Amino acid sequence: MAAIEVKPEKGPDSRRERPTTVGGTALRLLGLIIFDAFALFFIYLLLSDGYWPLASIIGAITLVINYVFLSPDAYPMRWMSPGLAFMLLISVYPILYTIYISFTNFGAANLLPKVQAISVLEQRTFLPETGATLQYTVFQNDETGEYGLWLIHPDGHSFFATTTDELEAEAIGAGPLNADGVPTAIPGWTQLTRAQTVRNITAISQTTFGREETAVSLTGRLGQAAQLQPRFIHDAQADTITDKRDNIVYTANNETGFFTAPDGTKLSPGFQVVIGMQNYKRFLTDPSFREPLLRIFIWNVVFALLSVLLSFALGLMIAVVFGRTMPGQRIIKSLLVIPFAVPQVITLLVWRGILNPLEGVVPNTLQSIFNQPVGWPPFFADPIWVKVALIIINVWLAYPYFMLISSGALQAIPTDMYEAADIDGASAWQQFRGLTLPLLLVTVGPLLISSFIVNFNSFNVIYLFNSGGPPMVGTALPAGHSDILISYVYNLAFGRGLALYGYASAITIMIFFMMVIVTIFQHRRMAAWEERTM
Amino acid sequence: MTASTETTGRGAGSSLSAWRQSKKARFRIILAFKYLIAAIVLVYSLFPILWTISASFSPSGSISGQTLIPSPPTLRNYERILDQDFWLWMRNSFIISSISALLVGLITLMSAYAFSRFRWKGRSQLLLMILLIQVFPAILAMVALFAILQQIGNYIPFLGLNTHGGLILIYMGGALGVNVWLMKGFFDSIPREIDESGKVDGASDWQIFWQLLFPLVRPIMVVSMILTFFGTYSDYLMPRVMITTASKFTLMLGLQTFIGTNYSQEWGAFAAGAVMGAIPMVTVYLLLQDYIVGGLTAGSVKG
Numbered sequence: 017m018a019a020i021e022v023k024p025e026k027g028p029d030s031r032r033e034r035p036t037t038v039g040g041t042a043l044r045l046l047g048l049i050i051f052d053a054f055a056l057f058f059i060y061l062l063l064s065d066g067y068w069p070l071a072s073i074i075g076a077i078t079l080v081i082n083y084v085f086l087s088p089d090a091y092p093m094r095w096m097s098p099g100l101a102f103m104l105l106i107s108v109y110p111i112l113y114t115i116y117i118s119f120t121n122f123g124a125a126n127l128l129p130k131v132q133a134i135s136v137l138e139q140r141t142f143l144p145e146t147g148a149t150l151q152y153t154v155f156q157n158d159e160t161g162e163y164g165l166w167l168i169h170p171d172g173h174s175f176f177a178t179t180t181d182e183l184e185a186e187a188i189g190a191g192p193l194n195a196d197g198v199p200t201a202i203p204g205w206t207q208l209t210r211a212q213t214v215r216n217i218t219a220i221s222q223t224t225f226g227r228e229e230t231a232v233s234l235t236g237r238l239g240q241a242a243q244l245q246p247r248f249i250h251d252a253q254a255d256t257i258t259d260k261r262d263n264i265v266y267t268a269n270n271e272t273g274f275f276t277a278p279d280g281t282k283l284s285p286g287f288q289v290v291i292g293m294q295n296y297k298r299f300l301t302d303p304s305f306r307e308p309l310l311r312i313f314i315w316n317v318v319f320a321l322l323s324v325l326l327s328f329a330l331g332l333m334i335a336v337v338f339g340r341t342m343p344g345q346r347i348i349k350s351l352l353v354i355p356f357a358v359p360q361v362i363t364l365l366v367w368r369g370i371l372n373p374l375e376g377v378v379p380n381t382l383q384s385i386f387n388q389p390v391g392w393p394p395f396f397a398d399p400i401w402v403k404v405a406l407i408i409i410n411v412w413l414a415y416p417y418f419m420l421i422s423s424g425a426l427q428a429i430p431t432d433m434y435e436a437a438d439i440d441g442a443s444a445w446q447q448f449r450g451l452t453l454p455l456l457l458v459t460v461g462p463l464l465i466s467s468f469i470v471n472f473n474s475f476n477v478i479y480l481f482n483s484g485g486p487p488m489v490g491t492a493l494p495a496g497h498s499d500i501l502i503s504y505v506y507n508l509a510f511g512r513g514l515a516l517y518g519y520a521s522a523i524t525i526m527i528f529f530m531m532v533i534v535t536i537f538q539h540r541r542m543a544a545w546e547e548r549t550m
Numbered sequence: 551m552t553a554s555t556e557t558t559g560r561g562a563g564s565s566l567s568a569w570r571q572s573k574k575a576r577f578r579i580i581l582a583f584k585y586l587i588a589a590i591v592l593v594y595s596l597f598p599i600l601w602t603i604s605a606s607f608s609p610s611g612s613i614s615g616q617t618l619i620p621s622p623p624t625l626r627n628y629e630r631i632l633d634q635d636f637w638l639w640m641r642n643s644f645i646i647s648s649i650s651a652l653l654v655g656l657i658t659l660m661s662a663y664a665f666s667r668f669r670w671k672g673r674s675q676l677l678l679m680i681l682l683i684q685v686f687p688a689i690l691a692m693v694a695l696f697a698i699l700q701q702i703g704n705y706i707p708f709l710g711l712n713t714h715g716g717l718i719l720i721y722m723g724g725a726l727g728v729n730v731w732l733m734k735g736f737f738d739s740i741p742r743e744i745d746e747s748g749k750v751d752g753a754s755d756w757q758i759f760w761q762l763l764f765p766l767v768r769p770i771m772v773v774s775m776i777l778t779f780f781g782t783y784s785d786y787l788m789p790r791v792m793i794t795t796a797s798k799f800t801l802m803l804g805l806q807t808f809i810g811t812n813y814s815q816e817w818g819a820f821a822a823g824a825v826m827g828a829i830p831m832v833t834v835y836l837l838l839q840d841y842i843v844g845g846l847t848a849g850s851v852k853g
Contacts (some may be wrong), residue, residue, distance in 0.1 A: 058705060061705050062701070062705075065704070067701050070698065070701050070702070089670060089671065090670065091668070091670070092664040092667075092668035092669075092670050092673070093664065093670070093676075094664075095660045095661060095663060095664035096657070096660060096661035096664055096665075096726065098657050098725075099657040099658070099660075099661045099725050099726035099730075100726065102657070102719075102722040102723055102725050102726065103680070103683065103723065103725070103726040105698075105723070106695070106698075106719065106720060106722060106723025106724075107683050107686075107688075107723045107724065107726075108683065109694075109698070110688075110691035110694035110695055110698065110723075111683075111686055111691060111694075113691075113694040113697070113698070114690070114691055114693060114694045117693060117694060117697070122697070330591075333587075334587075334591060337584055337587055338584065338588070342581070342584055344588075348588050348592065350836075350839070351592060351595070351596060352591060352592065352595050353835075353839070354595070354596065354599060354832065355595050355596075355598070355599060356835075357828075357831055357832045357835030357836070358599065358828045358831065358832060359780075359783070359784035359802060359827065359828060359831055360784060360786070361784060361786045361802040361805070361806060362802070362805065362824045362827055362828055363598060363599075365805065365806060365809055365820070365824070366598050366599075366601070366602050366821075366824060367598060368813070369605075369613055369809075369813050369817055369820075370598055370601060372613060372813055374614075375612075375613040375614040375813070375814060376613065377601060377616070380614075412594065412595065412598075416595070469685075469687070470687075473687050473689055473690065475689055475787055476786055476787070480786070480806065502689060502690065505692075505693070506692065506787075506791075509692070509693045509696070510692075510696070510790075510791055517693050517697065520693055521693050521694070524690050524691075524693065527690055528686065528690060531685060531686065531687075531690075532685070535685050
């Protein structure tokens, strides 16, 4: 017993000697080398396509992984290396990347990094005045599988074009021409049927045929090829693009993200550039952006506050009223918690059906009670009624949580405190105000604030019930009366074909800031609450 | 008890029995009042659910003309939703959620083991960082996540937009999350003597982790994986943003697209799908109720 080496402390130091085998070390290094090779290749690809932010984070992750697996000090972190990598890539990086996007013009018109936008433009072709449109028939080489075209020029001359050369019929030993002017046989080549051609049309279209100066590629129309030329030529030195069709020179404007002609015409697609504070300026200074955003923000705060307070009040009331002594309270509480266990998406879609003003059961019942026409109350069309419905639904979703929390917290309050209060002659309400509530807030208070954060961003409720509608009138961008910030952001980015990623990210950053402020407040309050009850 | 006798003493001494009776009556009235409140709240909470179950058996199948007791009950709505892609969506959801839960479970477990058993420079900072990052809901990063998947998909197609792989990749972002704290707590509660005994026998860290400790934390791990599973299963926003092809829809996305604006015609079929989609989650919830409630209170107060 005594001979056993005793470790000096309970938490072992990472530096303590570890049985390492040569094989184990070799395997670890081999794994690391393979990982690094893939990572470096990936980074190279990303950089050459202009995705430098993603390349940077992949580079950072690679460095972390290498440090963790090479340094003996970081041995414990090897256990969490996959989690660490995912956290950096999917949790940390998106926050930084959102900040970056909010300073760019990233959006439908400026989707790609500059290098890619240029290469998209460079792939565009046009038919010069001297160029001709020809009829083609596709042949495939029996050995290499490459394609060749039998082309018939409008002037009647016909020839065979491989990917590198133009050959006359005699040169390839073509057989006699059929009625369509196509050789019945070319040695070493097989003619594709129409169906085969259609099936391989993408591959064939990407190839150019014949000699460089008179190169032919397929046009959009089936059976037609033309001597197309690249339309846009990029001059890397001057950073201009020349339109070969009319020789107009478009100069890169790195402030707007477009190649622009002297007369102001922009080439589409544009490219991503940093535009500074413009996204922020837009909603801070331009009333047509600011007004709807302000209204959405106010409703967002009201919605979150009302939801939290009402569901807390209801949950607490049930917990207090039912107590622990009422017969059947356990089973009642279990039943009340069921809505909490159903996927939110499902219950929200159900609510949308139940509250449907035309056919839903709740409006139909209300209509007969209050003698109102069909369509009343307008839960979808009227801004006020939508909001009433949303609060009812959100309280329905959230209060079982507070009921559970409050029940638990109430049990933790020592009963002798109530006995003491009884002796002092405190009424039930006084006991609740002076004893129950303050003690409850110590434990539930922080949860109220985190619940505020959750409700502030409850996208599902808003989006699934009424998609933020009814729409506001006269706003620069589509906005709805019941939209909250996050559903507004969703619509700007993904809904209604807007794809305003940069602007949407700027609003997201504003939400970020509010979350940070609320969280700091939460920690302050928590400290204060704890002090008061100490 | 003492308090009540004292009050009684202060009251009219002659009508003590009458007061006792009235107290009993008052108690009854209060109790009746309590049950009234219970009834109202139960209706509020359960009506939408009962109405859905009823709709799923309703013969009319449309939203109007439904009665609370379907007469006669029919399975036609269930046949109708099963004719749709219901099983396909269910399968997609189960594949995505299972793989996510398994990977998240493993990552969490290994990280929690390291946090519990080793000390190194930067340990506490890392623990704090894990907690702080959770302040930013993933939902806020949707634009960035969308762009990341789009870029990655250019080179690794099975992790791109509109793939299950990409969706799982996103769910990995939260793997090193609050669960690590909970799991670390469970590792902390396992006596270190177990590790020491393994070390004496010459076991490596991996063997101690896998053969000695893992069997002890397995029940907790299973529960935490089930919770991750259903967190993913019921997610809506990420599939909505990332998945566009109908054949790749998750169940939630599928049901939402199915009902869309067809409430009048497809209400019954939707209700049938909703009931079937909710059953696995409600069942598990009722089985694990105590654990979940405990986790809700304990886990959140800890921060």
